Amino acid sequence: MMEVTVISGKGGTGKTTLAAAFASLAQNAVLADCDVDAADLHLILDPLVEERRDFLGLKLAIKDEDKCIDCGRCLDHCRFSAISEDFEIIRDSCEGCAVCQLVCPEDAISMVDRISGEAFISSTRFGPMVHASLMAGEEASGKLVAMVREMARKVAKNSEKDLVLIDGPPGIGCPVIAAISGVSMVLVVTEPTLSGMHDLERVLGVAEHFKIPSAVIVNKADINEDNTNKIRTYCSERDVPFLGRLPYHDSATESMIKGQTLIEHVDNPLAPIIKDMWNKMEEILSE
Amino acid sequence: MKIAVASGKGGTGKTTVAVNLALSLKKCTLVDCDVEEPNCAIFLNTSMQKLEEVRLPVPVFDLDRCTYCGKCADFCMYNAIAVFPEKLLFFQDMCHSCGGCAILCPENAVTESTRKIGEIDHARIAELDIYQGKLEVGEPLAVPIIRRVKEYAKDHSVVIYDAPPGTACPVIDTLKDADIALLVTEPTPFGLHDLKLAVDVVRKMNIPLGVIINRDGVGNDCVDRYCEEEGIEIVMRIPNDRRIAEMYSNGIPFIFELQEYREIMLQSYWRIYQIAEAGP
Numbered sequence A: 001m002m003e004v005t006v007i008s009g010k011g012g013t014g015k016t017t018l019a020a021a022f023a024s025l026a027q028n029a030v031l032a033d034c035d036v037d038a039a040d041l042h043l044i045l046d047p048l049v050e051e052r053r054d055f056l057g058l059k060l061a062i063k064d065e066d067k068c069i070d071c072g073r074c075l076d077h078c079r080f081s082a083i084s085e086d087f088e089i090i091r092d093s094c095e096g097c098a099v100c101q102l103v104c105p106e107d108a109i110s111m112v113d114r115i116s117g118e119a120f121i122s123s124t125r126f127g128p129m130v131h132a133s134l135m136a137g138e139e140a141s142g143k144l145v146a147m148v149r150e151m152a153r154k155v156a157k158n159s160e161k162d163l164v165l166i167d168g169p170p171g172i173g174c175p176v177i178a179a180i181s182g183v184s185m186v187l188v189v190t191e192p193t194l195s196g197m198h199d200l201e202r203v204l205g206v207a208e209h210f211k212i213p214s215a216v217i218v219n220k221a222d223i224n225e226d227n228t229n230k231i232r233t234y235c236s237e238r239d240v241p242f243l244g245r246l247p248y249h250d251s252a253t254e255s256m257i258k259g260q261t262l263i264e265h266v267d268n269p270l271a272p273i274i275k276d277m278w279n280k281m282e283e284i285l286s287e
Numbered sequence B: 001m002k003i004a005v006a007s008g009k010g011g012t013g014k015t016t017v018a019v020n021l022a023l024s025l026k027k028c029t030l031v032d033c034d035v036e037e038p039n040c041a042i043f044l045n046t047s048m049q050k051l052e053e054v055r056l057p058v059p060v061f062d063l064d065r066c067t068y069c070g071k072c073a074d075f076c077m078y079n080a081i082a083v084f085p086e087k088l089l090f091f092q093d094m095c096h097s098c099g100g101c102a103i104l105c106p107e108n109a110v111t112e113s114t115r116k117i118g119e120i121d122h123a124r125i126a127e128l129d130i131y132q133g134k135l136e137v138g139e140p141l142a143v144p145i146i147r148r149v150k151e152y153a154k155d156h157s158v159v160i161y162d163a164p165p166g167t168a169c170p171v172i173d174t175l176k177d178a179d180i181a182l183l184v185t186e187p188t189p190f191g192l193h194d195l196k197l198a199v200d201v202v203r204k205m206n207i208p209l210g211v212i213i214n215r216d217g218v219g220n221d222c223v224d225r226y227c228e229e230e231g232i233e234i235v236m237r238i239p240n241d242r243r244i245a246e247m248y249s250n251g252i253p254f255i256f257e258l259q260e261y262r263e264i265m266l267q268s269y270w271r272i273y274q275i276a277e278a279g280p
């Protein structure tokens, strides 16, 4: 079974639109939305939830007021500013490390599970989909990404799918690392803008750091042909396959408003280009 | 006055708004808190001076003292340590620097050192100060860098934070001391969906807010309707103007060439100021 993650270095490059288009091309895949902070894939794929599970993120420290003697050791040792001056635990800052519990002489602190979000297994018109939602302000999105991937792999195994197609999170931090570690390939969607090129460099750096093969797609390529060509050259210098360029076209927004993928959206010039990219990607994967 | 420019997700034009607003105001401080992908400096066409390295504590294991009892590994909530009969492995990427292992080791085999996770850079253009936090590639922890970079602007009078995308910890940390949150969105279903998530967070934190619609005209009126229902003011609209997109792609702030927008920015700033003053 293969895993492919679509990432972009940053949001708004059309990553999810492309991931959805790929989802409608994939014949035998499980889809996983790992952009857990701002999951959007469901807006196009319209999943029907069949199973849901709590996501337990970090632990949370709680204090037994009766046992606490206000010695202040927890405050001295907490490195996350999660203990207030009057020795109360600040839920939003607690990273669940348990150091306060460790140093408390009165055994007044215990660590409890903290429900930080939920994950779903759903069905869509293109096959099974695993997605999640993180409660606002909760951390550990890397861990939730790992949970979504794990669930997607199980679904794939049980239903004999040969591909897990992952819509990845933006950025290069913890969630991205969790979304790409160990996958067969990452597809980087970028824009021909200076910031897009800068982000591309960083995100390819992350892929390289974890030794994952990558390929690049330029979206809105005609906004700046010069930059698109530069990206192309840059890719060939770095030996990263360049899957193609998509022109800027209103059908990307139109299809989103209709809840369709670009492949389903009739008569749009982007569909054949995306099909071609998909074929190229399959070729690379089969090597 | 601290203004956080945020958005449920990236690519909505957050950096464009932050940079152009800062340039319109001329005299202010811009703090790039999007430490995973700091982009402000690209638009300001300036090279940055490194101010400091951000370092975090990491444990160092003295294997001559270690008896491989495994207590540190049992304790570590982030699975950063694995202990086998004659072997101890430490996974630096997973470590949150809590320091627990050093406190707990019965053999005093754990001490602490530090490692670099990023840096803080600075530039000054006329009366505009720019601070940027930058996360090292391959490092997962953005929050300590955000906290550090914000320190520099603590006492400045007008500060604009370019927030990271999303609704998780890095954004919350950016928003923490903001007097107002400006949420940049696009008028499309994706834009609306992400905006709602961001509004939730900002309201939970009890921070006044305003919405900025970017690429106005590209989609439908779903964002307008939502803002009306929720009583959220739309403080600025940036039209879907191809010239703006092209300038963006070349890293040029649009107020440089489309002078009329500077006026619009300044008017919006006045509204932003009033909303912040009025409180949540």
Ligand code: SF4
Residues within 6 Å of the ligand: B061, B065, B066, B067, B068, B069, B070, B071, B072, B073, B083, B088, B104, B105, B106, B107, B108, B109, B110
């Ligand atoms: S707690 Fe100390 S002695 Fe025990 S395995 Fe860890 S480093 Fe070694």
Ligand code: SF4
Residues within 6 Å of the ligand: A097, B058, B059, B075, B076, B077, B078, B079, B080, B081, B094, B095, B096, B097, B098, B099, B100, B101, B102
């Ligand atoms: S400092 Fe904390 S997070 Fe890091 S290895 Fe030690 S116990 Fe684990």
